[in-house]
């Protein structure tokens with residue numbers, strides 16, 4: 099794709115800052131050289147400015163440049179995206195072990211709802227003599 | 236057909252998710268865990284272990300769907316240059332592009348289940364895999380294009396909406412995107428039909444003739460009634476509704492919309508039975524369905540031959556894409 103296309107990608111590209119090959123003017127970033135085989139690229143799309151990037155699907159392409167072209171055809175044909183990312187599927191790390199992600203321990207201290215202090219607060223106010231006067235019987 | 240089990244999945248299951256059935260267990264135990272997950276409404280992702288029966292069933296289903304999207308554009312493509320106005324030409328071109336896009340998305344889903352795209356094209360062009368009956372027929376007039384975009388797409392979308400909840404995650408997500416795009420096709424088709432119905436007597440007759448031609452194939456499209464308990468695709472929740480449920484749903488929504496235009500549905504037995512809550516209709520011609528989907532329809536061979544020629548004519552593009560890059564200028 100054009101320089102524009104690559105810039106779009108580079109915003110979130112971990113390769114940014116990696117040494118450029120000599121000249122550095124090639125549209126392809128390091129590691130994006132055409133391999134002669136197709137591989138899966140996962141496509142993320144942003145629907146409007148400020149939205150999170152959401153997974154849209156995937157395309158088969160021999161390199162990032164064509165992956166972007168295909169992604170545009172597949173995921174913004176109706177102008178339904180303002181930004182697309184393509185990420186080589188093989189580069190995605192996955193963690194979905196629920197023992198690690200949602201360990202069966204009491205984590206209530208990490209949530210606002212884990213702090214119930216109504217009664218304690220009333221007791222503290224009583225002791226401090228700052229309790230609001232109750233409605234008289 | 237290429238045996239899907241003999242193929243390596245494109246996405247090698249090197250990184251199976253942390254699901255109980257992904258653990259190295261005896262097959263029966265795994266199978267049981269997998270099945271209870273699916274039957275409880277759980278989703279399956281490409282990296283999960285899945286029984287061969289499931290993988291094959293999803294692959295068959297998705298591949299047939301992809302083939303139908305790809306072959307389905309050919310009748311409409313024939314009318315791009317003949318569409319009556321520039322706006323209609325643009326709309327039809329966009330629809331054709333959408334349908335090819337649907338084929339692309341669905342072939343991606345199928346590829347991840349282990350069958351390379353080229354193998355799927357080989358099988359399609361060799362007549363080893365199928366595509367939907369409605370795409371084996373000729374188009375005679377512009378009204379056919381209206382009826383196809385309105386009613387064929389409507390019948391398809393009834394099925395596709397039910398697939399948004401498929402147990403196979405990538406298919407379900409793809410169907411959400413496809414359904415969103417399909418809704419435009421139906422509007423385009425209905426607009427073509429309604430426009431003609433406000434035209435001359437000749438134009439109205441043209442629509443009636445097109446409806447007469449397409450009603451039979453439309454009623455056959457979802458397939459014969461089947462036994463819910465014996466349907467593997469239903470059991471695995473790959474799809475959610477039986478063919479009869481889909482046909483009934485289609486009739487409920489579209490019969491009134493057809494009749495309100497002054498069109499006559501060419502089935503004297505068609506009536507809503509208040510007692511059973513179901514539509515009664517003349518038995519569709521199932522022999523015709525079988526003949527047509529086995530590529531003996533009026534246009535089957537011609538459309539496949541078009542694809543063969545097209546594949547040969549575009550081979551250079553695929554070669555160019557896969558060739559080594561020229562050194563950057």
Ligand SMILES: [Fe+2]
Nearest residue numbers: 304333334337
């Ligand atoms: Fe479609």
Ligand SMILES: [Fe+2]
Nearest residue numbers: 334388417420
């Ligand atoms: Fe469509």
